Amino acid sequence: MIKVGDNIPDITLKQMTSAGPTDVSLRQYCAGRKVVIFALPGAFTPTCSESHVPSYIEQAQALRDKGVEAVACISTADFFVMDAWGKSLGTGDLVDMIADGNHEFTRAAGMTLDLSGVGLGERSQRYVMVLEDGVIKHLAMESDPGAATVSAADAVLAAL
Numbered sequence: 001m002i003k004v005g006d007n008i009p010d011i012t013l014k015q016m017t018s019a020g021p022t023d024v025s026l027r028q029y030c031a032g033r034k035v036v037i038f039a040l041p042g043a044f045t046p047t048c049s050e051s052h053v054p055s056y057i058e059q060a061q062a063l064r065d066k067g068v069e070a071v072a073c074i075s076t077a078d079f080f081v082m083d084a085w086g087k088s089l090g091t092g093d094l095v096d097m098i099a100d101g102n103h104e105f106t107r108a109a110g111m112t113l114d115l116s117g118v119g120l121g122e123r124s125q126r127y128v129m130v131l132e133d134g135v136i137k138h139l140a141m142e143s144d145p146g147a148a149t150v151s152a153a154d155a156v157l158a159a160l
Contacts, residue, residue, distance in 0.1 A: 001109070001110030001111065002109045002110060002111070002129075002136060002139065003136065003139065004136050004137065004138065004139050005135065005136065006135070006136050007027075007134050007135055007136075008026050008027060008030055008037075008129075008131055008134050008135075008136065009026065009105060009108035009109060010025070010026065010027045011025075011026050011100075011104050011105040011108055012024065012025045012026070013026065013074065013098050013099055013100050013101075013104070013105055014078075014079040014098070014099045014101065015079060015082070015083075015096060015097065015098050015099065016079045016080065016082065016083035016097075016099075021079050024096075024098055026105065026134075027134055029070070029072065029096075030131045030133065030134040031133060031134055032133055033069040033070065033132075033133070034067050034068050034069055034130070034131070034132050035068065035069060035070045035071070035072065035130070035131045035132075036056075036063060036068050036070070036071045036072070036128065036129070036130050036131075036156055037071075037072045037073075037074060037128070037129050037131065038052070038056065038071075038072075038073055038074070038126075038127065038128040038129075038151055038156075039073070039074040039075065039100075039106070039111060039124045039125065039126065039127055039128075040052050040053075040073065040074075040075055040124060040126045040148075040151075041075075041076075041113060041115065041123040041124055041125075041126060041145055042075060042076070042077065042123055043075050043077040043081045043082060043085040044081075044085055044088075047126075047146055047147065047148050048075075048126075048148075049085070049088075049089065051148050051152070052126070052148035052151070052152060053073055053085075053089050053091065053095065054089065055148065055152040055153035055154060056071050056073070056094070056095050056153045057089065057090065057091060057094050057095060058153065059153035059154065059156075059157060060094040060095070062153075062157055063153065063156070063157065063160075066157065066160040067160070068130075068160070070096060071094065071095050071096065072095065072096040072097075072098050073086075073091075073095050073096070073097050073098065074098050074099075074100050074105060074106075074124065075097075075099065075100065075124060076100050076101065076103050076106055076122070076123050076124050077099055077101065078099050078101040079099040079101065081099070082097040082098065082099040083097060085097060100124070103122060103124075106123075106124045106125075111124055111125040111127060111141070112124065112125070113125045113145055115145075123145075125141055125142070125145060126141070126142040126145050126147075126148060126151050127139065127140060127141035127142065127151050128140050128150075128151040128152075128155070128156055130156060130159065130160065138156070138159050138160075140155065140156075140159070
């Protein structure tokens with residue numbers, strides 16, 4: 001499992017842009033800047049849609065005021081789903097909706113969550129990390145994947 005002090009795994013994910021699906025190298029995404037990456041179990045799910053992502057939309061300016069240059073949401077959904085979900089929530093350019101459709105980053109980070117018992121399959125744990133030039137400076141994982149407290153934007157602001 002990743003931990004504070006580690007470099008972000010060098011995994012390439014996908015993001016839908018106006019030019020179509022685009023590769024996003026997480027190492028390059030984080031290079032030379034302060035970035036917040038939060039991950040969650042699923043697009044269009046209650047906690048994720050009603051509180052987790054909205055917390056980052058609402059606090060986008062406060063995060064930028066603390067030096068955060070980019071905020072990314074990673075889910076194990078595909079890039080079509082992440083794009084539609086971002087549009088439905090109005091993330092605009094406030095939160096980059098990045099797809100880990102093959103679960104490569106989630107597995108490399110040691111953050112898988114097995115929700116097969118409730119019919120949801122393998123997903124991501126709910127967590128947040130603050131990175132500076134690709135190095136994890138803060139990491140918080142929810143003990144209850146249905147809650148968004150330590151991984152919400154307010155908690156990140158308090159940690160910065």
